[in-house]
Amino acid sequence: MEDGGCVGKGKRRPSVAVPVARFQTKSSESEVTGLRLHHYNMSEKEEASKEEWMSRLQNTHVTRADMNKLIMNYLVTEGFKEAAEKFRMEAGVTPPVELDALDDRIQLRSLVQNGRIQDAITLVNNLFPELLDNHRYLYFRLQQQKLIELIRDKDVEAALHYAQTHLSERVEENPEVMSELEKTLALLAFENPENSPFGELLHPSQRHKVASELNAAILEVDATPHIASLLKLLLWGQDELDKRKVKYPRMTDIAQGKIEDPK
Numbered sequence: 001m002e003d004g005g006c007v008g009k010g011k012r013r014p015s016v017a018v019p020v021a022r023f024q025t026k027s028s029e030s031e032v033t034g035l036r037l038h039h040y041n042m043s044e045k046e047e048a049s050k051e052e053w054m055s056r057l058q059n060t061h062v063t064r065a066d067m068n069k070l071i072m073n074y075l076v077t078e079g080f081k082e083a084a085e086k087f088r089m090e091a092g093v094t095p096p097v098e099l100d101a102l103d104d105r106i107q108l109r110s111l112v113q114n115g116r117i118q119d120a121i122t123l124v125n126n127l128f129p130e131l132l133d134n135h136r137y138l139y140f141r142l143q144q145q146k147l148i149e150l151i152r153d154k155d156v157e158a159a160l161h162y163a164q165t166h167l168s169e170r171v172e173e174n175p176e177v178m179s180e181l182e183k184t185l186a187l188l189a190f191e192n193p194e195n196s197p198f199g200e201l202l203h204p205s206q207r208h209k210v211a212s213e214l215n216a217a218i219l220e221v222d223a224t225p226h227i228a229s230l231l232k233l234l235l236w237g238q239d240e241l242d243k244r245k246v247k248y249p250r251m252t253d254i255a256q257g258k259i260e261d262p263k
Contacts (some may be wrong), residue, residue, distance in 0.1 A: 117146035
């Protein structure tokens with residue numbers, strides 16, 4: 001995304017595109033089609049108070065219809081078919097795609113979240129033959145997860161053999177993954193690896209992370225989720241303000257919507 005500010009004749013102040021929750025919806029379409037940006041001129045020393053910032057946000061109108069479309073987009077993108085079907089009935093929102101088209105992604109997510117990594121890799125290769133060739137780090141993540149599952153099953157011999165015959169190739173391709181492989185293999189040194197410094201690798205959240213990464217890679221050839229686009233735009237906007245040393249109420253916790261006073 002290009003910088004929204006410029007400095008021209010007459011010492012114009014740089015402007016920054018600040019993302020706000022307002023959407024443009026084409027009247028002929030049934031989906032949220034874009035995010036409207038508001039440009040505020042800010043000098044490098046200007047400070048925006050939290051009260052003014054919150055006032056701008058609170059005075060921004062988001063229609064229920066637009067919010068419902070955004071929620072539906074998220075459910076479809078993440079492959080939550082049942083939730084999308086229920087939300088369609090409750091809110092009367094039409095999904096952007098046929099919900100049956102989510103079945104492949106749902107199956108892949110289920111395989112990874114249940115630790116059936118080899119089955120997931122096989123299915124990915126059948127459904128999307130070029131995906132893992134084009135996303136080598138994702139391939140490493142899947143194979144790393146398979147190694148984790150072998151360690152979880154206390155199959156030390158199989159784990160070492162798999163690391164030597166498969167993951168060593170990923171390290172040769174990308175030496176930067178060595179540290180991640182070393183952390184995974186370090187689990188073998190502990191009698192109770194779940195309680196080790198690297199025990200988070202055995203937590204169910206690790207499976208969820210890998211499943212989400214796989215889902216995101218598949219969606220690259222499909223569509224970009226609107227929520228993800230909004231979050232990226234928010235982070236970009238804050239980064240641009242930081243570069244200009246503008247003091248403003250910064251969102252420090254996206255999940256909780258926490259905004260801190262200017263510093």
